[in-house]
Amino acid sequence: MNCLLLPSAAFIDSRATITAAAQLMHIREVLKAGVGETLKVGMLGGKLGTGVIETISERAVHLSDVTLTHVPPPKLDITVVLALPRPKVLRRLIMDMTALGVRDIVLVNSYRTEKSYWQSPQLARIDEFVLEGLQQGVDTVLPRIHMHKRFKPFVEDVLPDLMTRQGIVAHPYAKRSLAQYIQSTASQADLLPDVLCIGAEGGWIDYEVALLTAHGCTALHMGARILRTEAAVNALLGQWLLHQNP
Amino acid sequence: MNCLLLPSAAFIDSRATITAAAQLMHIREVLKAGVGETLKVGMLGGKLGTGVIETISERAVHLSDVTLTHVPPPKLDITVVLALPRPKVLRRLIMDMTALGVRDIVLVNSYRTEKSYWQSPQLARIDEFVLEGLQQGVDTVLPRIHMHKRFKPFVEDVLPDLMTRQGIVAHPYAKRSLAQYIQSTASQADLLPDVLCIGAEGGWIDYEVALLTAHGCTALHMGARILRTEAAVNALLGQWLLHQNP
Numbered sequence: 153m154n155c156l157l158l159p160s161a162a163f164i165d166s167r168a169t170i171t172a173a174a175q176l177m178h179i180r181e182v183l184k185a186g187v188g189e190t191l192k193v194g195m196l197g198g199k200l201g202t203g204v205i206e207t208i209s210e211r212a213v214h215l216s217d218v219t220l221t222h223v224p225p226p227k228l229d230i231t232v233v234l235a236l237p238r239p240k241v242l243r244r245l246i247m248d249m250t251a252l253g254v255r256d257i258v259l260v261n262s263y264r265t266e267k268s269y270w271q272s273p274q275l276a277r278i279d280e281f282v283l284e285g286l287q288q289g290v291d292t293v294l295p296r297i298h299m300h301k302r303f304k305p306f307v308e309d310v311l312p313d314l315m316t317r318q319g320i321v322a323h324p325y326a327k328r329s330l331a332q333y334i335q336s337t338a339s340q341a342d343l344l345p346d347v348l349c350i351g352a353e354g355g356w357i358d359y360e361v362a363l364l365t366a367h368g369c370t371a372l373h374m375g376a377r378i379l380r381t382e383a384a385v386n387a388l389l390g391q392w393l394l395h396q397n398p
Numbered sequence: 399m400n401c402l403l404l405p406s407a408a409f410i411d412s413r414a415t416i417t418a419a420a421q422l423m424h425i426r427e428v429l430k431a432g433v434g435e436t437l438k439v440g441m442l443g444g445k446l447g448t449g450v451i452e453t454i455s456e457r458a459v460h461l462s463d464v465t466l467t468h469v470p471p472p473k474l475d476i477t478v479v480l481a482l483p484r485p486k487v488l489r490r491l492i493m494d495m496t497a498l499g500v501r502d503i504v505l506v507n508s509y510r511t512e513k514s515y516w517q518s519p520q521l522a523r524i525d526e527f528v529l530e531g532l533q534q535g536v537d538t539v540l541p542r543i544h545m546h547k548r549f550k551p552f553v554e555d556v557l558p559d560l561m562t563r564q565g566i567v568a569h570p571y572a573k574r575s576l577a578q579y580i581q582s583t584a585s586q587a588d589l590l591p592d593v594l595c596i597g598a599e600g601g602w603i604d605y606e607v608a609l610l611t612a613h614g615c616t617a618l619h620m621g622a623r624i625l626r627t628e629a630a631v632n633a634l635l636g637q638w639l640l641h642q643n644p
Contacts, residue, residue, distance in 0.1 A: 391640070
């Protein structure tokens with residue numbers, strides 16, 4: 153946690169109260185902060201700033217002299233369409249995409265998404281993972297999360313409206329590389345694709361790549377190396393971070 | 399595993415034998431492959447290719463018709479200097495850096511590296527993590543792993559010799575951004591920095607950044623957002639992947 157995010161109701165005048173167990177534990181065990189010390193805080197959906205610890209108890213930390221002056225960093229102008237991955241990796245993927253500033257996250261079914269993934273209790277915890285990502289990335293604005301359990305209707309009916317510029321599909325077996333694509337068409341931030349489709353473990357099957365490309369996406373590889381979904385997401389989004397947050 | 403890597407001694411003429419438990423389990427439970435099916439294999443330090451399953455037993459899979467024809471992808475021309483992280487994240491970091499093709503990995507002490515990390519049994523398992531990374535990234539060539547338990551002597555005596563071009567230190571509080579730096583000096587692959595220093599959780603302290611910059615590194619940030627070490631490593635190395643594996 154590089155900042156502690158609190159709901160707006162936690163702030164009254166220049167005071168704030170922290171009661172969430174994870175945040176209390178972070179103050180106690182990681183920051184080891186005591187009365188009089190300054191914490192980085194933020195209001196969910198609002199600004200970032202600091203507060204001074206006034207009292208600490210088992211159940212609450214009270215802050216005084218709270219000032220929220222910084223606007224959060226801008227979101228990346230991108231929608232990531234992610235084939236729903238194994239529940240175990242979902243947490244880190246949501247955290248990382250949120251910390252990196254992805255504006256819209258679409259979780260979609262795919263051939264290699266096992267049906268049980270949609271029943272996982274982890275799916276109900278996405279809000280937690282988002283909060284972790286915001287507190288990691290020092291942001292206050294929630295990304296929008298969308299879920300589509302049916303791939304074909306999503307690609308045919310929803311995807312085209314998400315794309316105002318270009319869409320790309322990450323596919324290790326594509327003929328063209330992202331590097332060539334960026335050099336030729338997207339060296340400027342406002343020309344970078346605004347939809348990025350990433351498969352889960354095992355990637356997209358040919359039918360899925362064909363349907364995505366038939367609806368406006370370009371299939372691109374990142375070289376001969378095949379990366380874990382998490383590594384691929386971060387390696388790809390690093391391009392947007394560099395171009396859009398210079 | 400996107401390929402199964404075997405030591406050279408496992409190959410005899412056009413046959414090969416797989417006996418490692420993790421690989422046998424992968425064939426059985428993930429690939430669910432049977433006699434007559436073709437597997438992607440590679441020789442550690444050698445070439446990549448295929449083999450056909452001839453027999454399967456509890457203890458071994460025998461392959462026939464083994465042909466190794468593909469050279470592995472080139473390594474990225476980069477040394478990553480990483481502050482030794484928590485053992486829990488070490489595995490994924492080593493895997494990802496290996497899959498991405500980092501040529502040299504230096505694990506170094508830092509102020510925020512707890513002493514216990516150097517005693518972790520995970521450190522003795524680095525070879526396993528490297529093998530996982532090679533099998534993920536479809537490569538056969540081991541990265542070189544170096545360990546330096548003392549930060550100052552490493553930076554003063556070893557680091558300058560690792561740098562033939564430029565070094566950079568990832569530091570969220572640096573004045574200059576990586577985007578500006580790449581635009582101004584390193585748009586060509588052969589001008590990209592060849593040393594990249596990345597802190598563990600909490601990053602480098604000011605003294606460490608100062609010592610690194612005094613010995614030839616430039617401190618750069620990637621925008622206002624602070625990323626987990628794993629996310630930062632992948633987001634950063636994505637630049638090298640794109641520039642050096644076009």
